[in-house]
Amino acid sequence: MPGPEVLLYGLPLAFLAGFIDAVAGGGGTITLPTLIFMGLPAAQVVATNKLLAIFGSASSTWQYWRKGHVERSLVLRLIPLALLGSALGAYLVHFVNPDAFRTLVGVVILGVGVLVLVNKRFGLEDRYPGLTPRTLALTLPGALIIGMYDGFLGPGTGTFLMFLFALVGFNLVRSSGNARTINFATNLGAFLFFLIGGQMVWWIGLPMGVANALGATLGARMAMLRGSGFVKVMYGVIVVLVAARLLMQ
Template identity: 85%
Template sequence: MPGPDVLLYGVPLAFVAGFIDAVAGGGGTITLPTLFLMGLTPPQVVATNKLLAIFGSGSATVQYARKGHIEWPLVGRLIPLALVGSALGAYLVHFVDPAAFRTLVAVVILGVGTLVLLNKRFGLDDRYPGLTARVLALTLPGAFIVGMYDGFLGPGTGTFLMFLFALSGFNLVRASGNARAINFATNLGAFVFFLIGGQMVFWIGLPMGVANALGAALGARMAMLRGSAFVKWMYAVIVLLVAARLLFA
């Protein structure tokens, strides 16, 4: 078991991860390697990461909700599907080769990032039409699939959710708010599951969680202040980080 000195780098890195995750997703690309570096076992890493993630995603959700950047009528319909998908993904992890799946997802997320960047207006304007048949046909299965990915592997879940919401017509600020709300729900569900398993290292996860929440609050405020153009730039950076994490894990 590591000593308290690991918090000297763990806490500031959790803060940075919270900031990044609140803007464009992908905070796990920082927190997961950090927890491994501390010397935790793989089950402890996964469980402790969920502990600190509920702080960050919860903090970001509150910030976006206060400014009206979460479309609750839609998000409320998607959360149950994301939770069911997450549970199924956690089950399927025993039957699918994670290495091959990581490579496939890395290619997909790079493709998603390329589409976002090549379309100069993508995600900059808010054109959400409401709960139309097209929106529901896109987001209902999309939330289930992304939730399943979150339960199976995880890195980049928020980034995929943002792309899903942007395709539905939201600008990237509102897409980020919606993604954080669903992420909070899936993190909370996973937290309860891992809490029962008894693998969480609370003396590491709690202080890192507080730092993650503070970083997330700042990141959400920065995203809302700077607008969708800033979020789009951050999104491009996160796509590269997530792809590298998946390919070289």
């Protein structure tokens, strides 16, 4: 078991992860390797990461929610499907080798990033048409599938959610707010599951969770202040980081 000195680098990295995750998703690409570097066993790494992530996702969700950057009528319809998908994904881990899936997801997420960045207007203007048949046809199955991915593998879930919301017409700030809200719900579901398992290292997860929440608060406020152009740049960076982690692991 590591000593308290690991928090000397764990806290600032958790803060950075919260900031990045609140803007464009992908905070787990920082916190998971950090917990692994601390020397925790794999089960404790996953469980403790969910403990600290619940702080950051709750903080960023609140920031976007109170400023009106969450489409509540749509998101509340998608949360149950995302939770169901997450549970199904966690179940499928026992039957499918996740390593065989990583390369495919890494390539897909790079392709998503290229589509977002090459299309200069994509995600910069808000053209959400409301709860139309097209909106529901894309987002309902999308939430279920991305939820399954979150339970099955995880890295890049927020990035995929942002793309889904931008695809139906939201600008990237509102896409981020919607994605953080659904991510909070799936994190909460996973947190409760791992809480029962008793694998969380509380003395690491709680202080890192507070740092993560502080970073998420700053990141959400920065995204809303700077707008979709800023989020788009951050999105491109996160896509590369998440893809690199999946392809090189």
